[in-house]
Amino acid sequence: MRRCLAVVGEVPEFASVKRELEALENRLDGMVQTRLTDALTQRKVESVQAFRAILLTIGRYNSLEQQYSKVRLKPLRRLWDEYESSTDGVGSGKPFIEWLPTFYDQVLLTLEQELKWCMTCFSEDYSRLISKLLIDTMSSIQTSFTARIEASITPAQTLQRPPLNIILMLHNITSSFAKNVERLFSAADHQEMMRVLKAVYSPYEGYKQRYGELERVQLSSNLSSLDLKGAVQRSVGSRGVELSETVQRMESSVPELITFFESAVERCFNFTGGSEVEALLRALDETMIQYTSSLHEVLKSLRPVCGVSQVFDSTKKDSLDGSINKGKGNQDMIPEEEEWVIVQGVLQLLTVAESLSGRLSVFEASLRGTLSRLKNQLPGSREDGANALLDIAGLRLLDAPDKARKLASLVEQATDPRFHALAHASQRVGAFVDAANELVYEVLISKVRVRLADVASMPVWSAPQEDNPYALPSFSAYPLPYVTSIGEYLLTLPQQLEPLTSSMTTSDTSDDINEEGQYFATEWMFKVAEGATALYVDQIRGIRNLNERGAQQLSADIDYLCNVLTALSMNVPAVLSTFQQCVGATREQLAEFTKGVGPDLDGPTVRLVCKMRQVLVE
Numbered sequence: 157m158r159r160c161l162a163v164v165g166e167v168p169e170f171a172s173v174k175r176e177l178e179a180l181e182n183r184l185d186g187m188v189q190t191r192l193t194d195a196l197t198q199r200k201v202e203s204v205q206a207f208r209a210i211l212l213t214i215g216r217y218n219s220l221e222q223q224y225s226k227v228r229l230k231p232l233r234r235l236w237d238e239y240e241s242s243t244d245g246v247g248s249g250k251p252f253i254e255w256l257p258t259f260y261d262q263v264l265l266t267l268e269q270e271l272k273w274c275m276t277c278f279s280e281d282y283s284r285l286i287s288k289l290l291i292d293t294m295s296s297i298q299t300s301f302t303a304r305i306e307a308s309i310t311p312a313q314t315l316q317r318p319p320l321n322i323i324l325m326l327h328n329i330t331s332s333f334a335k336n337v338e339r340l341f342s343a344a345d346h347q348e349m350m351r352v353l354k355a356v357y358s359p360y361e362g363y364k365q366r367y368g369e370l371e372r373v374q375l376s377s378n379l380s381s382l383d384l385k386g387a388v389q390r391s392v393g394s395r396g397v398e399l400s401e402t403v404q405r406m407e408s409s410v411p412e413l414i415t416f417f418e419s420a421v422e423r424c425f426n427f428t429g430g431s432e433v434e435a436l437l438r439a440l441d442e443t444m445i446q447y448t449s450s451l452h453e454v455l456k457s458l459r460p461v462c463g464v465s466q467v468f469d470s471t472k473k474d475s476l477d478g479s480i481n482k483g484k485g486n487q488d489m490i491p492e493e494e495e496w497v498i499v500q501g502v503l504q505l506l507t508v509a510e511s512l513s514g515r516l517s518v519f520e521a522s523l524r525g526t527l528s529r530l531k532n533q534l535p536g537s538r539e540d541g542a543n544a545l546l547d548i549a550g551l552r553l554l555d556a557p558d559k560a561r562k563l564a565s566l567v568e569q570a571t572d573p574r575f576h577a578l579a580h581a582s583q584r585v586g587a588f589v590d591a592a593n594e595l596v597y598e599v600l601i602s603k604v605r606v607r608l609a610d611v612a613s614m615p616v617w618s619a620p621q622e623d624n625p626y627a628l629p630s631f632s633a634y635p636l637p638y639v640t641s642i643g644e645y646l647l648t649l650p651q652q653l654e655p656l657t658s659s660m661t662t663s664d665t666s667d668d669i670n671e672e673g674q675y676f677a678t679e680w681m682f683k684v685a686e687g688a689t690a691l692y693v694d695q696i697r698g699i700r701n702l703n704e705r706g707a708q709q710l711s712a713d714i715d716y717l718c719n720v721l722t723a724l725s726m727n728v729p730a731v732l733s734t735f736q737q738c739v740g741a742t743r744e745q746l747a748e749f750t751k752g753v754g755p756d757l758d759g760p761t762v763r764l765v766c767k768m769r770q771v772l773v774e
Contacts, residue, residue: 196227201277224285225292228270232293235262252304253325260333267340283344287352294355301359318374320423323363327427330356354551364428364552368435371420375443378416382409384450386457395461396497403504406454410511413447414519421526429549430530431559434566437577444581448588455591462502464598502599503656509592516585523577527570597683603645604688607638612698617706633709635716643720646685653677685726692717693731702739702768711740734758738765746771
């Protein structure tokens, strides 16, 4: 009839016939649906096939789908409602997370039975009917499903525990169900399979959109489990132990933190397929900032224990380039026998800094590789096309083109080796490394600071010459205790830094790594020796008057320190060498120096010594 009406087109005489035909088809559709429901309920194959043929003839195939889904959905919905069937709201008495696998198993069993029956009854469209049944089932329970997830995580929130782990456990159960559905629906086309899987995962979509927030809560909980309490003041003799224990806690927290980060990456890809990786990076960045802030607080607590109570200002050019910090600290209050223990403890901060920086670099490199692999999951980016998008990321990104574009841009940036996935974290770790180095330097140089604190104002530089009525022979001056104490300390640095060499070497005994550890220790030895020299030079510059006897004494002191530097395989700085020559020279020789300063002498230093010794400069 419809073909005939299509031939006559829009002829006015047949306009009413079309309306009458549609009314008859609606009436027939209603009559068939009632009988089709009974046939489906009683599983009468021949009757269902006959009614299907009628519906196809009048173009009402949707009625077949709707009736089939309506009839078959009821037992599946009863399975779902069994969980809440009891008055106490717990159904079988099991928590939802334990009950859900049983529900999925029963759904799969039902779908397998329906698939076999449909293949007999609907040989051409069985896959489409089964897919619609599952989609309608998941749609009908979506709201209730989400409510049950909320009910499952409420106890965890009450106990201030992160809910993400529970959500992930439920999601993993659903993922296993989704994989079984893929195998069961192997005959379905790609678009149909995507609709099915989206329906299966639909209860979790709201949580995936909030993934960044959930992950920050999870990482914050992980961070609070680390033992990062600061050092406390102890009695004399116990401060070295307190320092060592505190640094050990810092050192052990580094691998734990990286483990937390690796788990977060795994959670992101298991839960969102990597589609929320931008939120992951923000969460990791913020967590690293919190962690480094805690480390900085621990460093502050260590300063009084180390005898360096003054807080260092890293924005000013100071300790690491050897210039003077006027604060004396309380190094002179630490007994000699405890100094060694404190130095050994504080040197381990360098291991902490090196470990954190190195592990973060390795983690970022791994993260870049992970982001690069994510490129294969972006829509339209894989050669195998359709099947590639059945993963979680593909399912979500097809409906979010803006997110897909942002993710593609991030993935493209990750291919650059210079790209920092955790930009702020890298900066904060660098700041912590600097702060740790500064504290170590302050501890190593503090003894030198104390010994040199009042050198410029010592009376020996301008003390009057004693009378010698008996014409006794004069003897050469000997180095004063302040400089011999510094020299002896500098000469012990290689021995004190030796444990640092072994800690940097790790378990690998290769020559390259041994050399690296030795180089690191030598670098620190030179750094402290250069700083001590700079402090000494600054004190010498502060001497106002220098008589002949004082010049002889200062010459002996400088000679001693120069010999120590030479023993440490260091070059004597030009300024100190100039002081050495000028204070050791006679007044006449010093005057000659001013007439033609050679390349080995520092002009301003020569003029300063002339002023100290009151030698007129022409």
